[in-house]
Amino acid sequence: MKFLVDSMLGKLARFLRIFGFDTIYANDLTEYFEIDPVPDEKLIDYANKNERIIITKDYPLYKNYKDKSIFLIGEGIYNYLHQLNKEFGLNFKFNIKNARCSICNSPLNRVMSKSSIKDLVLKDTYNNYNEFYQCTNRQCKKIYWKGSHIEDIEKRLDKT
Ligand SMILES: [Zn+2]
Structure with a gap:
């Protein structure tokens, strides 16, 4: 399961990488698209082509990609991880052998x-x-x- 995390959730993106989930952060795509912030249509197009689930706190973005996205409620990293666990059954057990770089998402x-x-x-x-x-x-x-x-x-x- 691969993810694209919206620009409001940078800390969550770093956590997901540390736990071994392949995660692109929307703000890291500004160079790729040469536009800041990256418009929703481009994020959706990117997520679709690369088979990534969008994690967002932005309701319009969620609404336009409902089948393959999750809309997070409330605040706080542990709250978000709990919602991801409930929705996708993700298991947040740290194993350094599976971890990805929190800065750049590389293995x-x-x-x-x-x-x-x-x-x-x-x-x-x-x-x-x-x-x-x-x-x-x-x-x-x-x-x-x-x-x-x-x-x-x-x-x-x-x-x-
Ligand atoms: Zn790195």
Whole structure:
């Protein structure tokens, strides 16, 4: 299941990527379409061609693509994840091997030699963790590890 998330839901887009869902953020398409903001018709056309479900808080956008979109109600990231779980049965269990880059949506690769990323993370992080992953996008190359931040997210999700 692949998603296109509207411009009001940037944080949700980052969460979905971290949980391994292929997610395009509408604001990341402004360069592709050379227009900002990207008009609804273009978003719908893009979602349709690329078989993406639109996640939106914009009722007119939802209405024009009803069969393949979800209209989120209320506020708050955990509330949104709960609605996605109810609608699509999505399971938000973090597995770093399946995670995608929260910045650019590219898959991650395991870093084989820890020393190769020594200069790219803080010293404490380097010393406290042994398993690192890196974004496969050459322009991004962001480093990931399973730190306390992810554990906090998991705990909160368990309660919702
Ligand atoms: Zn990236």
